[in-house]
Amino acid sequence: MKLTYRGANYEYDIPTVDMIEGEVAGKYRGQNWNYRYPRHIPNPNKYGGTNYTKKRDAEAGDRDVAAARASERVESYPTVVEVAQVHRANICNILDRRQQAAKAKGDETLLRLLEIEWQQMAC
Structure with a gap:
């Protein structure tokens, strides 16, 4: 395919990728359709550290360990x-700082409002 970019001509060959047909995923208008995967990408047998090919006994042991770790957390x-x-x-600390700032400014109105809030919070 011939292309041009800012006046420079060049030829671009689209790389071909070998595809593998997966299992039948469904039917569309009476025809089967399959998933297609690139051949160079291996099918993963692990996801998130869990191996899909483990036996049930090993999975049960892993669940016990995971449950113990979760309870520790x-x-x-x-x-x-506590929160x-x-x-x-x-x-209460913020109210105290605001009261100190209001005293420094000499703002009596704000001091009265902060005192009411202080009493409501029972600091």
Whole structure:
């Protein structure tokens, strides 16, 4: 195929790829159609570290190990109560800084509003 790019002529040969017919995937208007795969790409037997050709016993053992690891990970996460306590402490710290900034500016209106918010949060 002859092509031109910015005045330069060149010839481009489209590489041919050997295709393999896969199993029948379905029918369209009464005709079977198949998936086609490039020959140079091997079919993967692994996905995400899991080998598809393992026996059931090995898979059951892997599930037990995975469940044990998952339970270890869950135990390391903070509880909802701990997260709520940290969140409340952060809000109180922010309110305190805002009060200090309002005092430095001499903004009495903002100080009253922050005091009301302080009481609502029970800091």
